[in-house]
Amino acid sequence: MTLKLLVGLGNPGPEYDATRHNAGFWWIDALAREHGAALVPEKGFFGNAAKLRIGGQQVWLLQPMTFMNRSGQSVAALARFYKIAPQEILVVHDELDLLPGQAKLKRGGGHAGHNGLKDIQTQLGSPDFWRLRLGIGHPGVKSEVVHWVLRKPPVAERDAIEAASERALQAVDELLTGQMEQAMRRIHGSKPDAPAARKQAPTAMQPGEG
Structure with missing residues (x-):
């Protein structure tokens, strides 16, 4: 089994570029830069x-421009056109249940309330795709989650997220050749210290962002 489609989740528009919910976009952007590729509409x-080709293997990079809640429309369109099976897809997304600096690789499972994953699962008709979960931490109160993911993380947290992303970038060759156990060992790394809780003012959320 090899991966043929790497998807990063986020919301389109410059106002969202640096928000936690766009961690998946950050990862795809970094991978494209590393290989001199340009993402085009x-x-x-x-x-x-x-x-592009990585290690002799052809792979698609994709950033849905549909807003988070409709990510599946984009993923399913490309996957069906090129006959890419769910198990040949990796979706990179922000993860509330992991600390900044943590990353986890898994195949299948539920969506844990992540609306991007939920729509992809619905549109593909299967949960059997790979997920790269980039930790962004949790605000500690469920009612603040929506505002948390649409805020920019402090510099220290952004640095930690990018460190986890870098570990995953170093595992791309293993991911693309199906060496998932080796990739997991590289990606999972060590558990970072928990950041201090921060209270931030809520911001308004538009339909489809969450």
């Missing part, structure tokens, strides 16, 4: 995409 796939 693909209207038929409702997102920005690039096709």
Whole structure:
């Protein structure tokens, strides 16, 4: 089994670029930069995409431009056109249940309330895709989650998220060749210290962002 489609989740627009919910976009951007690839708008796939070769293997990179809640529309469109099976897809997303600096790789499972994952699962008709979960931490209160994911993390937390992302970038060759156990060992790394709790003012949320 090899991966043929790498998807990063986020919300489109400069106002969201640096928010926690866009951690998946950050990862895809970093991978594209590393390989000199340019993501370009693909209207038929409702997102920005690039096709490149990594280690001799062809792979698609995709950032849905549909807003988070409709990510599945974009993923399913590309996957169906190129006959890519769910188990050949990796979705990179922000994860509340992991601390900044943590990352976890898994295949299948539920969506844990993440609306991007939920829509992808619905549109593909299967939960059997791979997920790279980039920790962003939890605000500690469920009612603040929506505002938390749409805020920019402090510099120290952003640095920790990017460190976890870098470990995952170093595992790309293993991911693409199906060496998932080796990739997991590289990605999971060590558990970081918990950041101090921070209270931030809520911001308004638009439909489809969460």
